[in-house]
Amino acid sequence: MAGKNEFYWRRLHSLLGVIPVGLFLVQHLVINHFATQGEEAFNKASGFMGNLPFVIFLEFGVIYIPLLFHAILGIYIAFTANNNPIRLGWFRNWMFTIQRISGIILLAFIAWHVWETRIQKAFFGVEVNFKMMEEILSNPVVLILYIIGILSATFHLSNGLWSFLVRWGITQSPKSQRISSWVMGIVFVVLTIIGVRAALAFVYPDLFVG
Ligand code: HEM
Numbered sequence: 001m002a003g004k005n006e007f008y009w010r011r012l013h014s015l016l017g018v019i020p021v022g023l024f025l026v027q028h029l030v031i032n033h034f035a036t037q038g039e040e041a042f043n044k045a046s047g048f049m050g051n052l053p054f055v056i057f058l059e060f061g062v063i064y065i066p067l068l069f070h071a072i073l074g075i076y077i078a079f080t081a082n083n084n085p086i087r088l089g090w091f092r093n094w095m096f097t098i099q100r101i102s103g104i105i106l107l108a109f110i111a112w113h114v115w116e117t118r119i120q121k122a123f124f125g126v127e128v129n130f131k132m133m134e135e136i137l138s139n140p141v142v143l144i145l146y147i148i149g150i151l152s153a154t155f156h157l158s159n160g161l162w163s164f165l166v167r168w169g170i171t172q173s174p175k176s177q178r179i180s181s182w183v184m185g186i187v188f189v190v191l192t193i194i195g196v197r198a199a200l201a202f203v204y205p206d207l208f209v210g
Contacts, residue, residue, distance in 0.1 A: 009073060010073075010077075010167075011167070012069075013069070013070055013073045013074065013077070014163075014164050014167050014168070016066040016067075016069060016070045017070050017157075017160050017164065018160070018161065018164050020062045020063070020066055021063070021066050021067050021070055022157050022160070022161070024062060024063050025153055025157055026157075026191070029150075029154075029191060029194045029195045029198065030194065031045050031046055031049055032046075032194075032195070032198035032199075033194050033197060033198045033201075034046070034198075035130065035133070035198050035201035035202055035205075036197055036198065036201040036208040037208070038205065039130040039131075039205075042129075042130045042201075043129050043130050046128070046129070047129075050128065059118075067110070071103075071106075071107050071110075074100075074103045074107075075103075075104070075107070077100070078100040078103055078104055081096075081100060095159050095162070096163075098155065098159070099155075099156060099159050099160065099163070102152040102153075102155050102156040102159075103156055105148065105149070105152040106149070106152050106153055106156055109145075109148075109149035109152065109153075110149075113149065116136060117132070117133075130202065133202045134202045134203060137199060137202045137203050138203050143199065143200075143203060146199050147196055147199060150192065150195035150196055150199060151192060151195075151196075153195070154188055154191040154192045154195055155188060155192075157187075157191065158184045158185070158187040158188035158191065159184065159188070161184055161187065162177075162180050162181060162184045165180055166180075
């Protein structure tokens with residue numbers, strides 16, 4: 001990739017990370033959070049999303065194709081970018097490196113997660129509901145791996161939003177970038193709490209439902 005073309009590819013990569021992939025991630029975490037209200041509430045919320053008309057086209061158009069594009073270009077960027085946080089050692093450089101590392105963790109996590117919750121359903125008729133997630137997450141090692149996956153996703157999106165705002169010229173001054181760091185820090189904490197609470201609710205429902 002060179003010159004002007006690279007500029008447009010990177011812009012498209014950046015945009016797709018927020019719309020639709022980032023929006024989908026937020027929606028997904030919020031729907032999962034219904035698990036904290038019990039099995040029935042979760043099944044109802046996820047059933048509503050799963051029964052939307054043309055759901056397969058929505059899934060491909062809004063999730064898989066944009067995510068695949070973002071991931072493929074993301075791998076290229078991750079392995080060609082200049083990661084050097086040790087020598088330069090400042091906060092933003094670390095964020096830049098962790099952005100790439102979390103992207104690679106996400107690639108493995110999403111592939112595994114989609115296999116378990118979508119592909120098996122399509123090929124082997126496995127039913128996707130609260131019980132299925134409860135079974136998957138009842139293995140403590142899997143629960144820990146899921147929490148690592150959730151943390152990677154919430155970090156990647158919130159830090160990604162910070163760089164998105166810079167890339168699109170929305171936060172240009174050092175002051176606006178400092179404010180944006182705090183706002184995205186809060187976004188990270190809130191999304192992580194939502195995501196981790198949801199995962200725990202499948203295996204420790206007593207923590208949430210009174
Ligand atoms: C939940 C799924 C994902 C979401 C919501 C997401 C979102 C984002 C966002 C918003 C950005 C910031 C764009 C910018 O800098 O302007 C970004 C950057 C990035 N993403 Fe993702 N992404 C996801 C999955 C992945 C995957 C699977 C990879 C594969 C390795 C990846 C690799 C990258 C890389 C390397 C960057 C940095 C780009 C740069 O600094 O120019 N992402 N992502």
